[in-house]
Amino acid sequence: MARIEPDGADRDSRTRDPSFAGQRTRMAWARTALAFGAVGGIILKTSVIPGLVVLATVPLVYVLGVLARPDADTAHSAGRLRLITCTIVGVALVALGVSVFAPGHR
Amino acid sequence: MTAGGEPEAGDQSASGAQSSAGDMPGETEPDARFTLANQRTFLAWSRTALALVAAGLGIVQLLPPFPGVPWGRHMIGLPLIVLGAGTAAEAYREWTRTQVALRRGEPLPRSWLPLLLAATITIVAAAAAAVALVSATR
Numbered sequence: 012m013a014r015i016e017p018d019g020a021d022r023d024s025r026t027r028d029p030s031f032a033g034q035r036t037r038m039a040w041a042r043t044a045l046a047f048g049a050v051g052g053i054i055l056k057t058s059v060i061p062g063l064v065v066l067a068t069v070p071l072v073y074v075l076g077v078l079a080r081p082d083a084d085t086a087h088s089a090g091r092l093r094l095i096t097c098t099i100v101g102v103a104l105v106a107l108g109v110s111v112f113a114p115g116h117r
Numbered sequence: 118m119t120a121g122g123e124p125e126a127g128d129q130s131a132s133g134a135q136s137s138a139g140d141m142p143g144e145t146e147p148d149a150r151f152t153l154a155n156q157r158t159f160l161a162w163s164r165t166a167l168a169l170v171a172a173g174l175g176i177v178q179l180l181p182p183f184p185g186v187p188w189g190r191h192m193i194g195l196p197l198i199v200l201g202a203g204t205a206a207e208a209y210r211e212w213t214r215t216q217v218a219l220r221r222g223e224p225l226p227r228s229w230l231p232l233l234l235a236a237t238i239t240i241v242a243a244a245a246a247a248v249a250l251v252s253a254t255r
Contacts, residue, residue, distance in 0.1 A: 103202035
């Protein structure tokens with residue numbers, strides 16, 4: 012059972028994982044969610060609805076990565092990563108559509 | 118394992134590789150740190166893919182047009198967006214291949230993503246230089 016210190020830190024889990032792999036992975040998921048937000052912001056500047064759709068993926072990606080169990084095994088990870096891949100391909104298709112059809116800088 | 122706590126390749130038998138019900142014969146679930154490191158690599162490539170999409174979109178939508186070259190922005194930006202989608206798909210394929218190699222204790226597969234990325238960015242940069250030159254001479 013994990014030993015919780017007075018400051019709230021879980022010392023035992025640090026001892027089990029001195030490289031903080033789980034924490035670094037959660038931060039990587041958070042950065043990925045922010046990257047979706049950046050793309051959504053650029054799309055929003057020229058096309059409101061597609062931009063809002065892409066921005067809506069930000070909390071989903073965050074929940075998918077940061078709040079999900081960080082030490083998930085291969086089968087659990089595969090589904091999440093496939094979903095992220097499909098989302099990025101979808102965002103790229105939206106970006107292509109916006110690039111071709113939306114009026115840009117004149 | 119390294120001094121920083123990172124597991125090394127081939128270290129999985131000593132650091133917690135375990136069998137699970139869904140394992141194929143000859144495969145074991147690798148150490149969680151290997152799985153997480155592989156996942157972080159996938160996420161880093163995903164962010165690269167999103168950055169390529171953002172760059173392509175920014176070039177097409179936010180840059181002013183090149184004088185005398187009306188198709189210049191699309192010629193530079195659209196390949197970057199397509200490369201972003203391709204990078205995401207290839208990153209997932211590489212994650213799968215790496216995870217299988219980890220589960221079997223085999224050498225990690227070679228990654229083609231850096232070569233693909235470097236080659237495409239070089240070609241797009243050359244195209245951008247050509248567009249800028251043509252625009253400047255008109």
